[in-house]
Amino acid sequence: MLFNSLDFAVFLPVVFLLYWLAGGSSIARRNLILLAASYVFYGWWDWRFLSLLAFSTVVDYAVCRALVRAEESSQRKALLATSLVVNLGLLGFFKYFNFFAAEFASAFTFLGMPIAAARLDIILPVGISFYTFQTLSYTIDVYRRQLAPSRDPVAFAAYVSFFPQLVAGPIERATNLLPQFAVLQRFDRAKAADGLRQMLWGLFKKLVIADNCALEVDRIFGQHEAMGGSTLLLGAVLFAFQIYGDFSGYSDIAIGCARLFGFSLMRNFAFPYFSRDMAEFWRRWHISLSTWFRDYLYIPLGGSKGGRWMAVRNTFIIFLVSGFWHGANWTFIAWGALNALYFLPLLLRGANRQHLEIVAAGRRLPMPGEALRIGFTFLLTCIAWVFFRAADLDQAFDYLAGMLSPSLFHRPAFEYAPLPWLIGFFVLIEWIGREQQFALERQGMRWPWPLRWGFYALLIAVIGIYMAVGEVPFIYFQF
Secondary structure (H helix, E strand, O other): OOOOOHHHHHHHHHHHHHHHHHOOOOHHHHHHHHHHHHHHHHHOOOHHHHHHHHHHHHHHHHHHHHHHHOOOHHHHHHHHHHHHHHHHHHHHHHHHHHHHHHHHHHHHHHOOOOOOOOOOOOOOOOOHHHHHHHHHHHHHHHHOOOOOOOOOHHHHHHHHHOHHHOOOOOOOOHHHHHHHHHOOOOOOHHHHHHHHHHHHHHHHHHHHHHHHHHHHHHHHHHOHHHOOHHHHHHHHHHHHHHHHHHHHHHHHHHHHHHHHOOOOOOOOOOOHHHOOOHHHHHHHOOHHHHHHHHHHHHOOOOOOOOOHHHHHHHHHHHHHHHHHHHOOOHHHHHHHHHHHHHHHHHHHOOOOOOOOOOOOOOOOOOOHHHHHHHHHHHHHHHHHHHHHHOOOHHHHHHHHHHHOOHHHHOOOOOOOOOHHHHHHHHHHHHHHOOOOOOOOOOOOOOOOHHHHHHHHHHHHHHHHHHOOOOOOOOHHHHO
């Protein structure tokens, strides 16, 4: 079920009323309602994959209950290995089997021993990368004795399958979200209103910015051989806005939706395109995944404790694994490697912890130097996004070669006239609200109510007028 669908427009109010009215003052009943709603939400795509979600839930619940009783180190390690093998095994099979089979066949062909690659008609379960990492973090935290395992199977199952963030995050930690299922949530009108504002802004990002950019991006990438350099650069820039509007829009809707039920999810984006270097960008982009890799891969590998070169090695590992997490294609690995190279000079100079605060805090405009750094960081990001968007490495390199041709200085071919001013309006609102958790958190809260509600009505009208035709799936559903 898509957030931007009529199905969800009916589903959400029904679940909301059931939770607050039928759920009454019973935590168990409310959790059961959320669990049932989440399975309906997920099964709307393909009910057969509910078995995978349920199986992963049962395995990690049972493993962590057994960890409570296990005292010997060997037993605890065996239980942890069970969770890792089951979860990563399922993820690896559904997401990477055909990739490794094809690469295996290619390697033998290169050596002069051609073999036929075994390919299976595998459908990738929606959101498997997200809920797999969420359940793994729970098991690892219990193994480390940083978290007591849940005694309530319904609450744990509701945590794993919580529908607002099930399909594309944020990737929640059990230490944050799971305890909220053990508390009787009280309806907070201000919190619910805040959630609706965040959902509204998320829908604007998705329906107006991302989906309209997608039309131009698909046209430009699909005919890149016939496009001039300036048009190709435009396509890369528009894809940057598309993927940000699409993914951060999903996160805004998810976080806002959770607030309607009294739950608080972690922040996933913090205005990353206002970053002054690549280290700042990665502190602000897909925060839940970046911090997951930091806590469960980078630090266990030794982090930076072994010196500068260990930090370099571990940083490259993190970026390469992050690229591979996104999909079974060499383009994603190249994207990860390029971002690691961007990060490397900052790491070697010890400058990767600069710019911890948002740019131009307390000021209306950035300083000229800050503006230049923001522009340069954005340009580097757009170049990297070419690999992310391209179908394969050949297309990525052809696209970049065409972009750097002399036609870079010609006028770009542009079809959808309203898009520049829509993006300009979007960037303006994001800039004004950059010191908040999301752009509309306090936007207009001091205005007279007619003006404030007029602004919200304007956003709704713009969505209604300029939203793309049809239900366009979110990009990160494929991961």
